[in-house]
Amino acid sequence: MRSRRNETNEESSVRGPNSALTAFLREQGITAEVIERRNRQREEQEELERAAVTQRVATDANSDIEELVDAATSKRRAADVSDDDGDDGNHDRDPDGKSYCLDCDVEFKITVLSKRAERNGRAGYLCADCTLIQQRKARNARRNEVEARKRRKKVAAALLDKQEYKLPSLQDICVKLISQNIEEVDAFGDIGTVNMRKISKILSKNRSLNGHTMTLFLDAGLKELEFWDCSNMDSDSYTKIAAFCPRIERLTLWMCGQLHNDNLRYIATNLPNLTHLTLNGPFLISDSCWQDFFEIVGSRLKGFHILNTHRFSNDSMVSLLENCGSGLEELTISRMDGLDSKPVYDILPHYLTKLKHLEISYPTKEELVDDALIVNLLSVNGETLETLILDGCSGLTDATLVSGIRPFCPSLRKLSLGLLDQITDDGASQLFTDWDINDGLMEVSLRRCTALTDAGVYPMLEHSRSTLIELNLNSVYGITTQMFQDWSRNLKLGLLTSLDIGFVQSVNDKAVSILGRVCPKLTILEVYGCNNCTQEATVRSGLRLIGRQTDNF
């Protein structure tokens, strides 16, 4: 290496990643420069030849057409490697360079510009007119291909959004245009709440919700406000929310990293009707501020959802439970790394008694959320509980299902057990077999419950067959083709509209057609990573297959 570097001085010692080919070429002394030099030489050579030919043509133009044609054909032949039968160019050619057009059979003189073509196995040349027509056809074909590609792209984009491509409505066109020019807008006027929400969502998606644009959504009579990306909203903007919209009952702020202690206090004091608060990522709020907030809002807080902050500590949690616990109907604690005390988790059942919605997901350590805690929580709240989300609480085992959910949850409608790898067939079948107190679940996620197989999943399908609307079986590897067969023979899921069955290897073409038949309302079937599901699958009309590997657009 060293010696080579001395040899070629201009090579720098800093290099990007190299492929084996590049390394090989460099070793052989082949560089871009060498290649270029070779090309130049070849071009010069050709130039010379061409000059010689034209000279000859100039001297005896009449007699040498034959030669010219030969030169031309040989050159073409050289360029066209695939064309290997030697003399087919001569079929319709007179010795004096006359030929009959392959398309229209008119007699014409071959020039270097004449197009070679093949028709029904006969090779020959086209006359000038037909050459033009051919060229135009080729150009159109190319343009059509480009347009077809664009069309396929639009359809594919819509498919990935889980929608069918349709003509945008006039409202959609306007909303898009307004979002693009949002900085110019002074006030919206009466555009309707649906459109308002649409624009707000688009702005969040474009990350253009800021101190100016957010004010457009504020209105004195507003009862519900959602901002999905507040990262560009400064501290003053949060104050504005509370100052301009005193009647807000439900407030949702995502990515509210700039939400200050003072803002939260102001919200607590100035929004007397606030009952539901959702905050994602409020990491500036200190422990003492949380405690103040909970003391002020007290028992009027009915729903509290908090996600992604490490500053919400064990003490904050205790304060939440003491001040608001008795009134809480909805609670979400997701990805809260500051909550690391087992005793604090364990007192949850002492305060929470009438929950309808409970989400405890992705705790910082898996031992924080154990079976005993969930069973206790369910024993007091089970009667009212409609939504239970326990994604990522991987410390939970079958006991949660058997002694918690089964006996205590008659009104449960949504159950999410994502990433619970200790849940087994045994537990699942015990839960769902003859689970008569519950009339059926509407939404179930068993995503990445890797220990489950047919024996666990099938009883669930059987139990909720007439109610299930949305089902996620992504990465439940144990599902076999047998289950689809049983499903096909014995079950009909009349309401199921959306099914994610990605990364389940047993999903094949047959399974897809079974699903289409036994789930008459199914519109979205996600099959990412199902290699056995191919182009051959019969897909019922109205069913959209998303993520099939062989689909190319």
Next chain:
Amino acid sequence: MVDVEEPELADSPYVTLISSDGLQYVVKREAALVSGTLRGMLNVDSSFQEAETNRIKLHEIDSVLLEKVVEYLYYNLKYKNEVDTPEFEIPTEMSLELLVAADFLDV
């Protein structure tokens, strides 16, 4: 705006839309039916006066907006089932008012 014989019959293939400033737009019934609101008004079972006379007064939409709306109705009618469609052009300054109108007309 087009001055043709006034269609009066309920089963006429044309309906008349009248803007707030009094201009009349005679459009194909098919095109008018793209709009949910107009569809409701023109429904013969609805016993709206509009359904009988085939004339719809839009008090809150002026002629500039209505012309654009009509343009969209025909655009929708023409390209409903196609994927490869030309962009529907709207002047930026009109977008907010047009959104209000589109919201009202449910298009």
